[in-house]
Amino acid sequence: MNNKVLIVYTGGTIGMVQDEKGALTPFPMEHIYDLVPELQKCSYKIDTCQMADIIDSSNMTPSFWVDLAEIIERHYDDYDGFVVLHGTDTMAYTASALSFMFKNLTKPIVLTGSQLPMGMLRSDGRENIICALEVASCQEAYIPEVCLFFENHLYRGNRSTKVSAENFDAFCSYNYPSLAKAGIRFSFKSHLFLPKPEKPLIVRKQFDRNIAVLKLFPGITQGVVDAVLHAEGLHGVVIETFGSGNAPTEAWFINAIEDAIGRGIIVLNVTQCKAGAVIMGQYEASCELSRIGVIGGSDITLEAAVTKMMYLLGTYPNNPDHVRECLQRSLRGEITTEKSPC
Numbered sequence: 001m002n003n004k005v006l007i008v009y010t011g012g013t014i015g016m017v018q019d020e021k022g023a024l025t026p027f028p029m030e031h032i033y034d035l036v037p038e039l040q041k042c043s044y045k046i047d048t049c050q051m052a053d054i055i056d057s058s059n060m061t062p063s064f065w066v067d068l069a070e071i072i073e074r075h076y077d078d079y080d081g082f083v084v085l086h087g088t089d090t091m092a093y094t095a096s097a098l099s100f101m102f103k104n105l106t107k108p109i110v111l112t113g114s115q116l117p118m119g120m121l122r123s124d125g126r127e128n129i130i131c132a133l134e135v136a137s138c139q140e141a142y143i144p145e146v147c148l149f150f151e152n153h154l155y156r157g158n159r160s161t162k163v164s165a166e167n168f169d170a171f172c173s174y175n176y177p178s179l180a181k182a183g184i185r186f187s188f189k190s191h192l193f194l195p196k197p198e199k200p201l202i203v204r205k206q207f208d209r210n211i212a213v214l215k216l217f218p219g220i221t222q223g224v225v226d227a228v229l230h231a232e233g234l235h236g237v238v239i240e241t242f243g244s245g246n247a248p249t250e251a252w253f254i255n256a257i258e259d260a261i262g263r264g265i266i267v268l269n270v271t272q273c274k275a276g277a278v279i280m281g282q283y284e285a286s287c288e289l290s291r292i293g294v295i296g297g298s299d300i301t302l303e304a305a306v307t308k309m310m311y312l313l314g315t316y317p318n319n320p321d322h323v324r325e326c327l328q329r330s331l332r333g334e335i336t337t338e339k340s341p342c
């Protein structure tokens with residue numbers, strides 16, 4: 001029997017064509033064969049569906065992630081793989097969020113998009129869709145992960161980040177190698193895939209939006225730090241620190257963070273650097289953070305840190321110790337640790 005893949009269209013540049021006045025408008029997904037006639041040569045069956053609201057991905061929300069996950073969950077047994085067409089701007093956030101929501105995934109969920117609308121002559125969308133479909137339908141490769149395909153590379157979704165608003169190779173995964181490369185053939189790096197899960201699929205759908213990102217910069221004022229840390233209802237903060245996790249050692253700053261932790265706010269330390277990891281205690285400038293209970297985020301991306309924090313706080317609202325413990329280990333291959341992903 002041939003494999004079957006479901007394409008879920010969420011919006012973004014990839015699904016746009018020019019109307020008679022030249023304006024970009026979304027095209028109906030069921031007409032995808034008109035735009036990409038090459039798909040008729042595929043040996044697998046392709047079905048399409050689209051979200052009730054087609055959005056620019058700048059309007060992405062956790063409730064949209066839940067709607068998207070529910071479509072995939074509903075059709076999970078009917079297809080061998082899934083391709084999600086998504087705007088590039090927040091695609092790495094959605095890929096990360098889905099990776100946490102789908103525990104014990106056994107089928108590929110491949111997100112892709114494009115820098116130029118599908119209806120334009122030089123669009124990268126056609127190639128990205130075809131390659132994403134090839135990956136999602138390839139049972140030999142067996143990729144039990146949420147991934148992101150862009151410009152010849154298949155990345156682990158929760159390791160990817162958008163790096164260019166201009167180039168076709170718009171995504172990178174600085175701290176984990178790509179899972180596959182598309183050349184004349186696909187070269188899959190199966191030793192880099194997550195292990196095959198032994199347990200049944202679980203889809204978790206709770207997100208807590210009461211988090212903040214505090215990006216440090218030289219000269220940041222106490223007023224700004226206090227305003228963030230005293231946001232109403234705040235449950236978690238991702239601090240974007242310098243280098244390997246360093247922050248000002250001034251008393252007012254440390255006291256403000258310590259006070260927030262004392263009020264039950266969970267604080268995760270991630271680096272502003274694109275590559276490399278937070279190593280708490282490597283410099284004096286991170287020893288204090290470690291002492292007051294800030295959690296080191298290792299080499300997690302900001303996108304994965306934000307979505308992991310929302311997911312854990314939403315899933316375990318009454319168990320902060322478990323949230324803290326999970327932030328320090330890999331749940332879906334999103335950070336490099338000594339321990340293997342669970």
Ligand code: ASP
Pocket residue numbers: 011012013014055056057058086087088089090113114115
């Ligand atoms: N603003 C668009 C989006 O993210 C950009 C794109 O699709 O590339 O929805």
